[in-house]
Amino acid sequence: MSPVEGLILPAFLVFCRVGACFMLMPGLSSARIPSQIRLFLALGVSLALTPLVAPQIVPAIAGKPIAELLLAIGGELAAGGIIGLLARIFILALQALATAAAQSVGLATPAGMVIEEEGQLPEITTLISLSAVTLLFATGQHIEMIRALVESYGRIPPGAPLESGAALGLALDRLGETFLLALRLASPFLIYSAIVNFAVGLTNKLTPTIPVFFIAMPFVTFGGLLLLYATIGDMLSAFVDAFSSWLATG
Numbered sequence: 001m002s003p004v005e006g007l008i009l010p011a012f013l014v015f016c017r018v019g020a021c022f023m024l025m026p027g028l029s030s031a032r033i034p035s036q037i038r039l040f041l042a043l044g045v046s047l048a049l050t051p052l053v054a055p056q057i058v059p060a061i062a063g064k065p066i067a068e069l070l071l072a073i074g075g076e077l078a079a080g081g082i083i084g085l086l087a088r089i090f091i092l093a094l095q096a097l098a099t100a101a102a103q104s105v106g107l108a109t110p111a112g113m114v115i116e117e118e119g120q121l122p123e124i125t126t127l128i129s130l131s132a133v134t135l136l137f138a139t140g141q142h143i144e145m146i147r148a149l150v151e152s153y154g155r156i157p158p159g160a161p162l163e164s165g166a167a168l169g170l171a172l173d174r175l176g177e178t179f180l181l182a183l184r185l186a187s188p189f190l191i192y193s194a195i196v197n198f199a200v201g202l203t204n205k206l207t208p209t210i211p212v213f214f215i216a217m218p219f220v221t222f223g224g225l226l227l228l229y230a231t232i233g234d235m236l237s238a239f240v241d242a243f244s245s246w247l248a249t250g
Contacts, residue, residue: 007050009061009069010057011047016080017077017080017083021084023080027137049149056154057159061158071161075156075159078162080149086174090243094182094185099122100186101124105124105220105221105225107221136240141243144248181238185239189228
């Protein structure tokens with residue numbers, strides 16, 4: 001068997017992990033990216049990574065029967081999917097906080113396009129999500145994601161059985177951390193909403209004959225947009241820092 005033939009199966013296993021990760025990775029998993037581009041991008045990255053990880057893959061699959069090779073393929077798909085899902089949780093948390101921010105300023109009507117999937121979300125949610133994904137690529141986090149894929153072969157060896165309990169624990173930990181991150185980033189809007197609703201409700205009690213809510217809504221929206229203008233930079237910076245910290249520490 002020539003060296004090239006000996007790398008075909010390892011390259012396919014690498015493609016399984018990389019392709020599964022790209023299917024869920026923020027930005028690349030968007031339905032608005034043509035499937036051909038995602039396919040060729042996954043193929044190109046897989047071929048580039050194969051020489052780096054082949055020394056770990058070849059001994060793990062050498063002389064294995066077909067049944068064990070199929071299990072190894074399934075394990076690679078699951079490993080890549082878990083890595084991509086953990087990254088995608090960040091975007092889902094960001095969309096949740098952006099939706100809360102939109103509701104607090106009276107712009108919760110779904111009218112904007114969703115970046116990652118089909119459907120509609122409030123315009124503020126679309127703006128924040130698009131800005132966050134753009135920043136992830138502008139700051140090179142997609143390169144760090146590929147580096148994390150290479151390092152994942154040390155934590156999840158090819159051909160080894162995937163521990164579902166450990167994977168579930170990672171997902172739950174990531175959900176908890178991203179929920180706290182989203183709550184921290186959305187806290188200015190939640191506080192603003194509580195203060196505004198209290199003030200509007202108190203004013204309505206004092207002057208029940210005046211439609212205070214309808215009169216106040218333009219000012220509430222304007223104040224919320226000013227708050228968004230003042231905080232969106234720090235919000236996105238904190239999001240990118242949290243994402244890069246996760247990639248660095250796992």
